[in-house]
Amino acid sequence: MTSLIPLPPTILFILLCVVPLSTIILLLRRQIRQTRQPFAPTLAETAEQxxxxxxxxxxxxxxxxxLFIALIPITIYSIYATQVALTAKDIDSAVLYTYLIGSAxxxxxxxxxxxxxxxxxxxxxxxxAGRLAVGQALNQLIPAGFRLFHDLPLGNRTIDHIAVGPQGLFAITSLVRPRTGKKREKEASLRLDGRQLRFPDGTDADSVTTAVKNAAQLNERLQESGESGPPATPVLAVPGWTIDHTAAAEQLQLYNGIEPIFLSRGPVLLNEKQIKSMAIHLARQLQ
Structure with a gap:
């Protein structure tokens, strides 16, 4: 009987497998972490980035x-085959099973x-993908006189999107939630029930709270800068879902993330001067 201690040929084989793969993986990690855009070194990292x-x-x-999952059984077999071939002795069964169980x-x-x-x-x-879809869909508001801003920092989080136009100021929070299973269109719907969203597979109150808080903090920041005008309206965009019911929760607006044009259909609340002033302030916040 012999132990399962690797012999030099086995060690060489393991090194030939592990070293190149480890080098490639380390280079990939280094490239990801050190990648910077040379044309915009002073810009903050966006949420999408x-x-x-x-x-x-x-x-x-x-x-x-x-790779390690595939490499482990190959390594164990290589050690076993090399030991048997070079020593002409069987491997101790207890040692072999210990290796196999540990590897498993x-x-x-x-x-x-x-x-x-x-x-x-x-x-x-x-x-x-959901954040990008919501942001791109908001471009529908530009012909209606809206100005759009994305990823406004608020402490340890950001407001996903901000739209300011004649119909007011809107703080838009994206909620991207996967569907469970193969839902039919009728089943892939949600409704706002007071202060929580009801999905086919559960509820979500945190997203409603976050959207309302985002709007409140945006109002505070604008007031601190001396901006006047109606308060920001919290909006929750849920792409990929059908909105079944839109009962108000603290004036929260809820929509499917791809049809924001309804935001431009309300009464005019801001004039061009107010829109420009808010836009300048928001642009400075993003610098």
């Missing part, structure tokens, strides 16, 4: 763990981590 960076990082994590547990742990990382990457990708 941050999400894309996190997506890239999770992709590398998935690649790294998947480690692979199971890595597989669980890969699954969780895949779910996180899906959520990040969905969030980024």
């Amino acid at each position: 941050r999400l894309q960076r996190e997506i890239d990082e999770t992709s590398v994590d998935i690649l790294t763990k998947s 547990l480690f692979i199971a742990s890595l597989t669980r981590d890969v699954y969780r990382t895949l779910r996180r990457r899906r959520d990040l990708s969905l969030n980024r």
Whole structure:
């Protein structure tokens, strides 16, 4: 009987597998973290850029763990085959099973981590796509005299989108929520019930609270700068869902994220001078 300690040929094989792969992964991580836009070094990172960076990082994590999942059984078999071939002795069964059980547990742990990382990457990708869809759809308001701003910092978070135009000031928060299963269009609907959103698979009160708080903080910031005018209206955009009911919750506006034109159909509340003044202030906040 012989132990399962790797011999020099096995060690060389393992190094030839691990070193190139590890080098490539380290270079990928370094490239993601050090990538900067040379033409805009002073601009703050937008939410979409941050999400894309996190997506890239999770992709590398998935690649790294998947490679190790594939490499572990290959390594164990290489050690076993080399030991038997070079020593002409059988491996101690207890040692072999210890290695196999330990490897199986480690692979199971890595597989669980890969699954969780895949779910996180899906959520990040969905969030980024939803935010972009809402932001692009808001361009429909430009012909109506609106000015648009994105990713206004508010302490440890941001207001996703701000629209200021003749019909007032709107603080727009995006809520990107995946559908569970293959929902038919009738089932893929939500409604606002007082202070919470009701989805087919649950409720969400935090997003309503966040949207209202975002508008309140925007009002405070504008008041501190001496801006006058009607308060900002909280708006919650939920792309990909059908709005079944729009009962008001502290004047919250709820829509499907792709048809914002209704914001331009209310009474005129701001004149051109007020719109320009607010736009200048918001632009400075984003610098």
